[in-house]
Amino acid sequence: MITVGLAGKPNAGKSTFFSAATRDDAEVGNYPFTTIDANRGMAAVRTECPCEELDERCGNCRDGRRYVPVELVDVAGLVPDAHKGRGLGNQFLDELRQADVILHVVDASGGTDEEGEPVEVGTHDPREDVEFLKDELEMWIAGVLTDNLNGLVRRSKTPDFDVEEALGDVLTGVGASSADVRRALRHVDLPPVGDWNESHAEELAGEIRALSKPILPVANKVDVAPDEYVEALVDNGAVPTSAESELALRRADEADVIDYAPGDASFEITGDVSDEQRAGLERVRGVVEEFGGTGVQEALDTAVYDLLNRITAYPVENENRWTDGSGNVLPDAFLLREGATPRDLAYAIHSDIGDDYHHAVDGRKKQRISDETELEEGAVVKIVTA
Ligand SMILES: Nc1nc2c(ncn2[C@@H]2O[C@H](COP(=O)(O)OP(=O)(O)OP(=O)(O)O)[C@@H](O)[C@H]2O)c(=O)[nH]1
Ligand SMILES: [Mg+2]
Known part of the structure; x- marks a missing residue:
């Protein structure tokens, strides 16, 4: 399961985003x-369901919008120098350990200062808040490395020392995989471990951070933010969001007052609403029309599909009807790394199925495909076991 972390300074709207994306009330x-304490819940990324190619909907999507589960973690706000214990300190960092990707929620309205205290909207330039999360994460990882530096140097003198393994052991606490360690070591040009000092640890920490904790900035509170701030953040790659608007829409949809599917760029009022409710929904409509949606779904999708390079693959047992053994159409969706093969899909389903993998059949061409085939977004695949 992919874990998406929500991080950023206090009062930026992380818990609002979390509540909107998970339907839990944080x-x-x-x-x-x-x-x-961190909130954990299930959110989803949205993609087109392959059942749109069939005569009937599969029953596992919302009119062709398929939502694939991911875990979402909303952590305590962090202030500059958190890695030294300021604010709530290091605890949030430990809670980000499992995060595969981080949404950095920035208050684009300029209505909170760098510590998250409310100030007049437009008075704190949010551009100042963008860099510090990366710095805090790097210093956290560098701290873990320097704390273990003496041990590493000592271990490096033993005959069967393996640098990747040793660093992997040290860095499990920050959630870096052995693949991250291997790739990071390839990207930096460092002397043998026996000669490392703190600056080497910091250099490696920068690479590890970039590989194991990619960050997508999210410009939140666009409903009240000055255009200048939103544009500047978006130019820096941020996804504009209004978590509060998304929360209002999801609640209204659950109450059957509107028809709205997360990620849609519009909604329709379908139930009885008071004048006050209608006015509130029309305000939200203004935001949704200006930005092409509330941005909450787009932020999750961008993090998982673009930053983590995932594709969605659908295993089936019947390649003609795209069903499982009980006749359910396209029952499961898996998020796999780009370049994943049918065997990777088999392992994602279950390690036994991976071990017993024999060959695979493409659900569209109805033909056997080679084990080296790189699956594409929306692949429908029958796995045949030995
Ligand atoms: N206008 C506007 N206000 C928002 C939006 N999202 C959150 N807020 C408000 O911002 C304030 C802080 O929201 P939270 O979700 O508690 O922020 P947080 O980042 O979780 O804060 P901490 O838990 O203190 O770190 C609340 O008053 C929210 O109602 C938004 O999209 N637009
Ligand atoms: Mg919060």
């Missing part, structure tokens, strides 16, 4: 450090 407040 505590929200207009003051710093509302969240102390």
Whole structure:
């Protein structure tokens, strides 16, 4: 399961985003450090369901919009120098350990200062908030490395020392995989471990951070943010969002007052609403029309499909009807790394199926495909076991 982390300074809207994306109710407040213990819940990324190519809908999507589960973690706000224990300190970093990718929620409205204290909208330039998360993560990882530096140097003198293995052991605490360690070592030009000092540890930490914790900035509160701030953040790759608008739409949809599927660029009022409710929904409509949606779904999709390079693959047992053994159409969807092969899909389903993998059949061509085939987004595949 992919884990997406929500991080950023206090009061930026992380818990609001979390509640909107998961339908869990996390505590929200207009003051710093509302969240102390992390919230965890299930969110989803959205993609086109292959059942649109069939005569009937599969029953596992919403009119062709397929939602594939991912885990979402909303952590306590962090302030500069958190790695030294400021604010709530290091705890949030430990909670980001499992995160495969991080959404950095930035308050684009300029209505909170760098510590998350409310100030007049437009008075704090959010561009100042963008870099510090990366720095804090790097210093956290560098701290783990330097704390273990003496041990590493000592181990490096033993005959069967393996640098990747040793670093992998040290860095499990930050959630770096052995593949991340291997790739990071290839990207940096460092002397043998026996000669490392703190600056070498910091250099490696930068690479490890980039590989194991990619960050997507999210420009939140666009409903009240000055255009200048939003544009500047978007130019820097941020996805504009209004978590509060998304929360309002999801709640109204659950109450059957509107028809809205997360990620849509429009919605329709279908139920009885009071004048006040209607006015609120029309305000949200203004945001949705201006930005092509609330951005919450887009942020999740961009993080998983673009930053983590995932594709969606659908295993089936019947390659003609795209069903499982019980006749369910396209029952499961798996998020695989780009370049994944049918065997990787088999392992994603279950390690036994991976071990017993014999060959695979393409659900569209109805033909056997080679083991080296790189699956594409929306692949429908029958796995045949030995
Ligand atoms: N206008 C506007 N306000 C928002 C939006 N998202 C969140 N807020 C408000 O911003 C304040 C902080 O929201 P939270 O979700 O508690 O922020 P947080 O980042 O989790 O804060 P901490 O837990 O303290 O770190 C609350 O008053 C929210 O209602 C948004 O999209 N637009
Ligand atoms: Mg919070």
